[in-house]
Amino acid sequence: MAELMLFRRDADGRDVELSGSTVALEVELQRRVEAGLEQMLGIRFLASEYATGPWHRGRIDTLGLDENNSPVVIEFKRGSDSGVLSQAVSYLTWLESAHHEFEALVRSMLGAEAAASVDWRRPRMVCIAAGFSHHDRVAVQRLPERIDLVRYRVFEGDLLGLLLVDSSPGLSTTTSSRRSRVTAVGSVAAEPETAPAAGAGLVPACLRDLYAELDEALTAWGEVEVAQLRHYIAYRRLVNVASVIFRPKHEAILVYLRLDPDSVELEEGFTRDVRRIGHLGTGDLEVRIVSAAGLEKAAPLIRRAFEAS
Template sequence: MVLRVFRRSGGSATELAGAAVPLERDLQAYVERNMQMLLGVLFLDTEVRTGPLHGGRIDTLGLDEDGSPVIVEYKRTRDQNVINQALFYLAWLRDHHDAFEALVARSLGPEAVAEVDWSSPRIICIAADYSRYDVHAIGEMHRRIDLVRYRMFGEDLLALELVASVAGNAARSGSGALTVARPTAEQRLAGTAQAVRALYDELDGRLLDFGDVHSVQLKQYTAYRRGPNFASVKVQVGSLLVYLRLDPATVGLEEGFTRNVRGIGHHGTGDLEVRITSPAALARAAPLLRAAYEAVA
């Protein structure tokens, strides 16, 4: 599907012609300056040298809202090598946790290192376009990969379109063997009551049924993403805690059900905590789940 942009003028519409940037470096510099706004990723460093073994430079390194390391690679036009190049650098990142964490400490402070989650590193590729083969290929790679298409409209409009996104489910160990890279929902639910397991399954289905959503199993919780996270689900012994990307001031808080956790440390992204202990509580939470999903449109 081609992204079309129109300028409204009175009752008429004029289509703006999209174009690629003249220089790849211009795109990279602009994204890096605005990375948190555009991608929901904290910028760490640019043009990171990978040493003599890998012999290259990673365009951008960052840290996303879940604490996952992020590699961002750019191509001014369509280029199949952007995915292969990013995977090549992912191998370097997997073998250099210490170098990445040192970078986090320098950029964000030593305390931020404890929040780095190595269970599911991400790749974000930004290019002018992708082929159907690119979209199919990332589904076979078992990595967290986002393909983002960009277009420039005039001098001041940049459009970013998520073409494909794969949650991934495994990573390779240093020996090359395929290993599970992060805990599964089953592992988190082990030992919990059957009622909680049933609630999780129902909640998971409701969140995914919204449409353009995928879930990512992280070390402490499951994130539900539509670009950025809109919900994070943490399993407890007798309940589920859901953190939603909603302003708590816009919600009528109810003790034991909803809580403002802005400024309170917690696993998961979002300032509104919803405690789900029963099917009735899940039904009451449904409008809040929908509101959080729509808020990140």
């Protein structure tokens, strides 16, 4: 299993590895993640310890809505628990039967616009635990549900580390032509031979060749999920790292990167700070690509966004 390693430089300039540990109480981990849910996982908080009613007889640790407007169920385990996947499937089953209840919760917490934008095609489960067994990781790739397995460690200095160790894109509940691709840590999820190309249905003919090169650049970073949504294509790990939008009239592709615009020397017509500008997709830095040369120029920014994710 992939290990999360953290180092601190001592007074002599040597790197000393910090030893990670687990939390004493599960609720300690839950409250810590909930407090920074949007920053850590790109998920807006809705509810904690949410009861699923007499039929499902459960209590969901955390409910949320992610940056792509997908409903999210989060479960925390202080240690390793072989029953986490069966619990995940059970709660996602409840979610499928509780559309109106969930949307009412979104409306009360985030407003009517957010409730109207809930995307029921890709509900998601995030399991955060100290570790997962080999059987858990194999099972995730066989299940039709969309599930992320996230390993945590706490370190001295009040540091918290989260590592995506495996992920399944799940099966879409819509028949629209699209593909979700995941390269998980240590494994590659197979795709049907009949799966359409990434972005099928969204990519204008005039931009297909350029997008094919961009797609290759965005998926060259290991564990990357590609999800075609209604208006854009998201490239994500635990959170969206890049969102791709097409502008066929201008023969341009706009890439919104999860990168601080203040750390970039902005160039008119190429990069733009969109923190205060409404746009589809997620990301604070807009990169405008109109040619292969522009894509090559954007490559260092793409690399920085993925290295920081």
